[in-house]
Amino acid sequence: MILAVFASPIALPIALSFVVVVFSIIVVIFSLVIGFGAVGIALIATGIVSIIVSVLIAVQSFASFIYFTGAGFLLVGIGLIFSYLTIILFKKSFGWLANKISNYLKRRVKR
Numbered sequence: 001m002i003l004a005v006f007a008s009p010i011a012l013p014i015a016l017s018f019v020v021v022v023f024s025i026i027v028v029i030f031s032l033v034i035g036f037g038a039v040g041i042a043l044i045a046t047g048i049v050s051i052i053v054s055v056l057i058a059v060q061s062f063a064s065f066i067y068f069t070g071a072g073f074l075l076v077g078i079g080l081i082f083s084y085l086t087i088i089l090f091k092k093s094f095g096w097l098a099n100k101i102s103n104y105l106k107r108r109v110k111r
Contacts (some may be wrong), residue, residue: 029093037086044077047072 054068 026086033090036082038080040082040086043075043082047075047079049074
């Protein structure tokens with residue numbers, strides 16, 4: 001009992017810092033997934049705007065029309081790849097994270 005009283009000023013801050021670091025890692029993973037999703041959505045929107053602009057430019061310059069249309073389709077394609085990778089990353093990272101947390105809680109309950 002006395003050992004617990006003397007150890008608590010050291011053990012409690014260490015345990016709290018461990019919880020904060022784990023929470024920070026979870027927030028970073030979530031932020032990365034949201035960031036990839038935002039990049040994908042932005043690329044798709046930029047590609048659609050580029051395709052619309054290319055149609056408006058078609059009467060002025062055929063070369064610019066082809067350039068902006070190609071750039072628009074490229075941006076939409078890359079945006080779709082980013083969006084698909086975001087979905088995969090979300091499923092993998094949060095599935096892994098949920099598995100680790102549940103395994104940890106199962107071990108703690110068995111004790």
